[in-house]
Structure formats: C-alpha cells, structure tokens
Amino acid sequence: MKQVIRKRYTTEELLEILKKAHEKAKVLNIILSIRVFNEFCKENYGSMLIGSVINRFASVPGGKDGWGMALKQLGIEHGKTYNKDIVLEHIYQAYLDNDRKQPTEEQISSTGISLKTVYRYFGKTSSAIKAMYDAKEIKQDYVLPANVAAIRKLDKAGESLRHLHIDLDESPVNEQGVVLLFGKVHFAIGFPTIIKVQQDFPDCKAYSIIGGEYHRANIEFKFKSASYFRSRRSIKEWEERVNYLVCWEHNSKSFNEKIRTVQVIALKDELKKKEVLRKLKEHYSEKLEIFKQFA
Incomplete structure (x- = not known):
C-alpha cells in the first residue's frame, strides 16, 4: 500500500x-x-x-x-452554536416583539436566526411556535397563517419532510410526488441505482440489492397501494412484469392476497426506520451546503 x-x-x-x-x-x-x-x-x-x-x-x-x-x-x-432552547428563545423574542401575538416567519428571522435552523430542530415553524407556547406556558392556540390557509384551499399540502434535509419540504400528495421522493431516497431503501423511469408499464427499472448482490428490478408507482385495483393491468401482468410496488402509503389489505409475488414498499413507513434516516443524513450532509452545525 x-x-x-x-x-x-x-x-x-x-x-x-x-x-x-x-x-x-x-x-x-x-x-x-x-x-x-x-x-x-x-x-x-x-x-x-x-x-x-x-x-x-x-x-x-x-x-x-x-x-x-x-x-x-x-x-x-x-x-453561534444553536440548540432547541436557544431556538425557542428567538421565537419567544419574536412573540414579544409582535405584542405577544403569534410571530410570522419573517419576524422570527428578524431576531437573527435562520429559518433553516428552526426547521432543523423542529421540522416546521408551526411545531416550533407550539413548542415555545408550551415552554413558556402561554395559553394560546397556534393559528394557521392566512396565506398558508389560502394556499391549502387551492393545493392540498403534504406532511412536512423538512427534518430529512433532502431538499423536498412536503410528502407526496399524488403519484408524481412518489416518483420524485423515490428519486431522493432510493439509495437508502435498497435501490442503489435507477436505470430509467418510463411511461410504459412498469414505471421504473432499477437495481436492487438482495443478499449482497445486485438484481434488476421492475417498479410500479402508486400514491396509495389501494390504487392498484384501478390499473388496467391484469394480475398476471403484475406478477410477471413487476417486482415492487412503491407507494407513499400502504392502505390495501387485498393487494398481497391477490398479487403475491410483488413486494409493497411504503415510503411513509421506510422514512421512519433508523437505518434509512442514518443513510439519508450521511448522504445529504455531504451534499447540502447549508446542513451545518452552525446556522
């Protein structure tokens, strides 16, 4: 050597x-x-x-x-080194500066802390404000800002994914969102390489790792697993041409009873596993410029 x-x-x-x-x-x-x-x-x-x-x-x-x-x-x-208590003090200061009214994100930023630091410790601003209310024993309910409420009436919002630091703020609300999220996390859930995504059935071809060896895998995407019954494909086509169904939420009890050879991978469940979170943090901490120890 x-x-x-x-x-x-x-x-x-x-x-x-x-x-x-x-x-x-x-x-x-x-x-x-x-x-x-x-x-x-x-x-x-x-x-x-x-x-x-x-x-x-x-x-x-x-x-x-x-x-x-x-x-x-x-x-x-x-x-400056931050921790949860320091972040809460910044939010409390913004609350006081706003005449003891719920602060906006702009007002929180004006105290000298970045919103990315808030997201890093609490996932989203609403959780941080609620935590501040609890810490300071303030009897006040969190109110969804008018602009956010208006947007949510027009566009259904997903669950917050900010705590993952993968440059994707919200969880999928449709099949396209599942495809995007899979592209962000595939390496952490057993698919080291994506070969291609296509309009044909199945939606994606990739490599999976089984027993330490690489295998070609055919993947079909759905927002929720129960959507499979609306597919024009027969059970025989599913079993012959698909290895994995990747979805956001596995909500079908009948899927594995009818299609026994296809494995369902629910991203919502995968993103709760410690090993998956470890791989994501390890990967994106090297890629993102502002996933830092300091704000």
Whole structure:
C-alpha cells in the first residue's frame, strides 16, 4: 500500500487557508463553521485541517479552543452554536416583539436566526411556535397563517419532510410526488441505482440489492397501494412484469392476497426506520451546503 505523506503547514499557511475559506463562505452567504472549513479543505487541499488548526492555536496544549482562537486572530466572528432552547428563545423574542401575538416567519428571522435552523430542530415553524407556547406556558392556540390557509384551499399540502434535509419540504400528495421522493431516497431503501423511469408499464427499472448482490428490478408507482385495483393491468401482468410496488402509503389489505409475488414498499413507513434516516443524513450532509452545525 502506498504511504500517504501529509504536509505540515506553518502557522502562517493555516491562517491563509482560513482566510480563503472565510472568503468562500462569504460568497455563499454562510458563516464559516467547522463543517464549512472541513469541506473547503477537502476540496482544495485533499484533507481536513481542523485538527491542525485546533492544535496550533489552542490557548493551552491540548486545549479545545483552537478554532475560536484562530478566528479571533483573523478578526472573524465566531459562528453561534444553536440548540432547541436557544431556538425557542428567538421565537419567544419574536412573540414579544409582535405584542405577544403569534410571530410570522419573517419576524422570527428578524431576531437573527435562520429559518433553516428552526426547521432543523423542529421540522416546521408551526411545531416550533407550539413548542415555545408550551415552554413558556402561554395559553394560546397556534393559528394557521392566512396565506398558508389560502394556499391549502387551492393545493392540498403534504406532511412536512423538512427534518430529512433532502431538499423536498412536503410528502407526496399524488403519484408524481412518489416518483420524485423515490428519486431522493432510493439509495437508502435498497435501490442503489435507477436505470430509467418510463411511461410504459412498469414505471421504473432499477437495481436492487438482495443478499449482497445486485438484481434488476421492475417498479410500479402508486400514491396509495389501494390504487392498484384501478390499473388496467391484469394480475398476471403484475406478477410477471413487476417486482415492487412503491407507494407513499400502504392502505390495501387485498393487494398481497391477490398479487403475491410483488413486494409493497411504503415510503411513509421506510422514512421512519433508523437505518434509512442514518443513510439519508450521511448522504445529504455531504451534499447540502447549508446542513451545518452552525446556522
């Protein structure tokens, strides 16, 4: 095995790298956090240099404050670390600023916290506001904002998926939504590769993993599994041409009684499994620029 020799950077070189990472963060309009710095270093220098920075700039040998000390030396504002309690304090401040009335998302943002941070801890703004009411023992019901209520009259809203950080805010409300969601999560539920999506029956061809081996799989999409009975296809066609029915919700008791060879995969259930959530977080934390430790 070839031995990898890592370069030892001088203090001046590390400070220069920090400055470049800070400039890149400003272009992206995000705060320079440890995660941002690591991604910058991996992309431009081939390795993460946070360990070198912490060790070099720590106030005492073995100290953990090296990151903050390095930023201070360059005059860079240290990113704020959030938790649920801090998020709730921001929402409470927005509530007070609004004369003790339910704050809007714009008013919450005006307190200095990003909505993405709120979503990260509570999934959606309504849940965060309700949690604030409970924490502060405020006897007030959450009221759906007028603009959201108007939209929902015209367009049925799905369940919030913001907590997954997959760039899709709501769950499917039709078959097209199931196809889109499957494209976001396929690798985490046993389908490492999508070959194609088509108008013909079945809707999709992909590779599945069974017993550690790759197998071609034919997939049909439905919003709910009970929709299968409206299909023009016969049971024989289903059994001969389809391996999986992928839907949002499995609500048919008769499906597996009539079509025994087709496995039903309900995305609503899959997205509750710890292993699936772990794979999604691992995948998208590397892909999304604003899935950060700091806001």
